[in-house]
Amino acid sequence: MTFRMFAWAFALAAVTPFVAEAQPATKTYPVVQGKTYKFEKIADGVYYATGGFGSNNVVIVNDDDVLLVDTGTSPANARAFVADVKMLSNKPVRYVVNTHWHYDHTDGNSIFGPEVQIIAHDYVRTAITTFDVLNREPYKTSQGTAAAQVEDLKKQVAAENDAARKTTLAKQLADAENILVQLKEIKPTPPNVTYSSKLVLNRGQREIDLLFLGRGHTGGDTVVYLPKEKIVATGDLMESRPAYMGDAFFDEWVTTLEALKKLDFQVDLPGHGVPFTNKSLITAYQSYLQDLMAQGAKLKGQGVSADDAARRIDLTAHAKDFPAIQGPGVDIRGARRVYAWMDERSQK
Numbered sequence: 530m531t532f533r534m535f536a537w538a539f540a541l542a543a544v545t546p547f548v549a550e551a552q553p554a555t556k557t558y559p560v561v562q563g564k565t566y567k568f569e570k571i572a573d574g575v576y577y578a579t580g581g582f583g584s585n586n587v588v589i590v591n592d593d594d595v596l597l598v599d600t601g602t603s604p605a606n607a608r609a610f611v612a613d614v615k616m617l618s619n620k621p622v623r624y625v626v627n628t629h630w631h632y633d634h635t636d637g638n639s640i641f642g643p644e645v646q647i648i649a650h651d652y653v654r655t656a657i658t659t660f661d662v663l664n665r666e667p668y669k670t671s672q673g674t675a676a677a678q679v680e681d682l683k684k685q686v687a688a689e690n691d692a693a694r695k696t697t698l699a700k701q702l703a704d705a706e707n708i709l710v711q712l713k714e715i716k717p718t719p720p721n722v723t724y725s726s727k728l729v730l731n732r733g734q735r736e737i738d739l740l741f742l743g744r745g746h747t748g749g750d751t752v753v754y755l756p757k758e759k760i761v762a763t764g765d766l767m768e769s770r771p772a773y774m775g776d777a778f779f780d781e782w783v784t785t786l787e788a789l790k791k792l793d794f795q796v797d798l799p800g801h802g803v804p805f806t807n808k809s810l811i812t813a814y815q816s817y818l819q820d821l822m823a824q825g826a827k828l829k830g831q832g833v834s835a836d837d838a839a840r841r842i843d844l845t846a847h848a849k850d851f852p853a854i855q856g857p858g859v860d861i862r863g864a865r866r867v868y869a870w871m872d873e874r875s876q877k
Contacts, residue, residue: 556796556806563613565606569804572758574735576617577798582606582711583633584800587753587762588614592733594623598753598762599800600637602671603711607637624648624730626739627720628764628800629747630656631773632668638718648728649720650741652749657719666775666862672712679705742789745782746772752789759795767811769802770853771844774863779822779870783815813850820844821859825867839864 558569561576566586568576574590583602588595595618600607611622627635627649635657638647662668682702689695730737738754746765753762765772766782767789789811796806821844828838842864843857 556804558804561616563616565609566613568613568617571760571796571798571804572755575755575758575760577804578610578613581610582708583636584628584764585798585802586610587798588617589732589735589737589755590618590620591735593620594732595620596624596626596730596732596737597622598626598798599628599634599764600625600640602633602636602715604637604640604714604716605711607640610637611640624732626751626753627653628751628753628762628766629653629749630660630662631747631765631776632662632671632715632717634764634800636715636717638720639716643721646722647718647720648722648724648739650749650751651723651725652747653751654719654723656747656749657717662717663715667773670862675705675708675712679709740792742766743781743785744778745785746774747776748778750785752792754792754794756793759793760798761789761792761794761796762798762800763789764800766800767797767814768799769797769805769810771814771817771851772801774821774860775866777863777866777870779818779867780874783818786811786815810850813847817844817847817851820847821863821867825864826871829868829871835865835868836861838868 558571558577561568561570565581566578567580568578568588571577576588576590578586578588581601583606584599586601587598589598595614597610597614601610614622622641622645625638625641625645625647627638627647630649630653635653641647656662679702682698682705686695686698686702689698724739724741726741728739730739736756738756740752740754741749742752744750750764750766752764752766755761767786790808796804798804821842824842825838828841833841839861840858842859844859845854845856848854
């Protein structure tokens with residue numbers, strides 16, 4: 530397993546431990562391969578970046594500058610991202626947009642100097658400055674996952690007698706230990722520019738709309754919309770697979786996705802997964818969320834604990850749209866959030 534593969538597997542396990550990676554069929558785009566990142570050219574000057582540590586990102590090359598959507602899990606990852614972006618353009622990075630506050634989208638922010646505007650919804654600044662983000666989910670599980678991987682690999686290396694296999698395991702161990710080093714370098718850095726509902730950037734001939742369509746995956750999800758190119762970047766508000774739900778507002782999420790569908794776009798570049806072109810996938814995810822809410826409410830009403838509900842909720846009926854679903858069960862953090870959300874609603 531290469532470092533890139535290990536980092537990806539670690540991030541997936543930390544965020545969506547109840548699904549295996551599988552994706553719907555998608556359109557094929559021209560590819561530029563960097564040292565760390567693969568860039569799919571979606572339109573002139575618009576690239577979808579995958580292969581790093583954390584989020585899938587978007588690069589928008591404008592007339593005079595570059596805008597990046599999300600920065601990944603660590604400063605080291607962000608530096609690798611920026612280095613690879615230079616293969617696409619030598620124009621300076623002047624803008625970074627954080628689609629939401631989660632660590633795998635924002636913890637590369639600290640590498641950027643004051644000349645770069647880091648832009649996000651107001652809620653993102655509040656979250657990063659007040660939530661103690663390195664001592665709560667989803668980062669907490671991620672750190673634990675990385676440490677557990679290191680300990681497990683140490684045991685495997687010690688027990689392995691085959692020389693070739695031992696060498697492979699030792700390399701995996703070094704990669705895992707490197708991840709722990711990267712995590713220690715993290716300094717949560719909030720955006721230095723925020724907005725509340727809409728912010729329009731006119732960069733030469735390109736219009737870039739930053740839109741808050743409502744709460745959903747978190748309390749402050751930004752959709753980056755390119756109206757001329759008919760492209761949206763949705764972060765984790767809409768992935769091509771089931772998303773982490775530990776900070777969700779479930780009923781509002783369904784409503785916000787309805788607003789997303791009303792935008793005139795032809796391709797969605799999600800924070801995880803793959804680009805997709807069919808809005809029916811958004812409808813399918815609304816159905817998934819509604820089923821999750823219904824099952825959660827039924828189990829809660831029966832006195833079933835959130836942790837037990839995480840094992841019993843069965844969303845396999847949605848596997849036709851989200852083939853990553855391998856069987857019953859949801860992320861325990863998502864189930865606990867469903868219960869907390871229902872309590873919050875009952876108190877209003």
